[in-house]
Amino acid sequence: MPNPPLRGLGQVPVAVYSCAASPPLASDAERRARHYADARHWLVAGVWTDKDPSVPLGDRLGWSAVTGALSSGLIRGIVVAAASHVSLDAAQFAALGVLVRDRGGFLTEATTESPRRTPGQHERRRVLFEAAAGWIPYGRAVPATPW
Structure with a gap:
């Protein structure tokens, strides 16, 4: 069941x-996840931590509390510092995200990676910036007018 919309800009609990x-x-994981949420102007409504990663996710008390808060509408999303806190691999994390979305919320990982770059992207950007600044590496592209 979807959560009702909240009033106010950026007030996503x-x-x-x-x-x-x-x-x-x-x-450290809490700090990174809070930083991620704060950068998006999300309201951190609660912090839950489990101490034993070897326990299955469904049997963890903290995770049960988080999913209960999601089901009751107290929160809209779940932020984890790394996908490894809730899953073993990317496919399992994606499947968990679908389950959370079916309950009306979202699951996100607090990534600190830089954006992915494509091969040659740096060179293309340099050429565009130089062209925008009016600098032409091969002299004048348009012949000078005689007048």
């Missing part, structure tokens, strides 16, 4: 979830 064996890893 999200949960931050992590599963790490040690407290420093858990706090």
